[in-house]
Amino acid sequence: MISTTASVKVAKHPLVQHLLTRLRDYQTPSSEFRDKARELGRYLIYEAMSELNTHPVGVETPVGPAKGIALSDYVILAPILRAGLVMAEAAQEIFPSSRVYHIGLKRDEKTLQAISYYAKLPEALPAESRVFVLDPMLATGGSAVAAISLFDQHKVRYIHLVSLVAAPEGLKKVHDQFPHVHITTAAIDEQLNEHGYIVPGLGDAGDRIFGT
Ligand code: PRP
Numbered sequence: 001m002i003s004t005t006a007s008v009k010v011a012k013h014p015l016v017q018h019l020l021t022r023l024r025d026y027q028t029p030s031s032e033f034r035d036k037a038r039e040l041g042r043y044l045i046y047e048a049m050s051e052l053n054t055h056p057v058g059v060e061t062p063v064g065p066a067k068g069i070a071l072s073d074y075v076i077l078a079p080i081l082r083a084g085l086v087m088a089e090a091a092q093e094i095f096p097s098s099r100v101y102h103i104g105l106k107r108d109e110k111t112l113q114a115i116s117y118y119a120k121l122p123e124a125l126p127a128e129s130r131v132f133v134l135d136p137m138l139a140t141g142g143s144a145v146a147a148i149s150l151f152d153q154h155k156v157r158y159i160h161l162v163s164l165v166a167a168p169e170g171l172k173k174v175h176d177q178f179p180h181v182h183i184t185t186a187a188i189d190e191q192l193n194e195h196g197y198i199v200p201g202l203g204d205a206g207d208r209i210f211g212t
């Protein structure tokens, strides 16, 4: 079933919160940060995919017939470059037949506007596609809204945003424009600072993942 009301899920599992704490620590080195971001992404995507559609199938075990299920959905992953790449790697391991459409967006440091530099979607997408937009930091929400808009223009009805950390400002922006979009995150933090960074957040996700 596709819900038409906003849903925000905060994953409280101790393993999720442990990983998030390691990411928040400014002393966590880049190599560990990258690994932990991928692992946290995996858990959040696993959670976000809990409502995938299935259909019943029969299988034969070595001992006899058993009832099972098969996955029905056409799954699309849409990582926002750069930092979303590690989440896409984790998501592909969970769902190997997913299609990946990379979305290149750069936040202008002064205006905080999301500037598009890459997006290559096919002319049409199956209406029943389930799109998972992977944006590690939901800050002002400008990047998430720009990515979601691309799929909304393609008439995709089910869109799920997965973020490691979200700010209230970004959640509001997404839900004001796209009330039907589902969101899964590990934390809703306090606010944005004057530079558009999430407080307390974890700093610049892209820079910490890639050591730049
Ligand atoms: C970061 C982050 C998000 C975006 C969030 O990207 O990865 O995509 O900012 O900010 P917003 O909600 O205010 O739009 P950044 O521009 O730092 O690029 P990078 O991932 O290439 O480092």
Ligand code: URA
Binding pocket: 137, 139, 196, 197, 198, 199, 201, 202, 203, 204, 205, 206
């Ligand atoms: N982008 C980041 O990487 N971190 C923030 O806190 C906000 C935007």
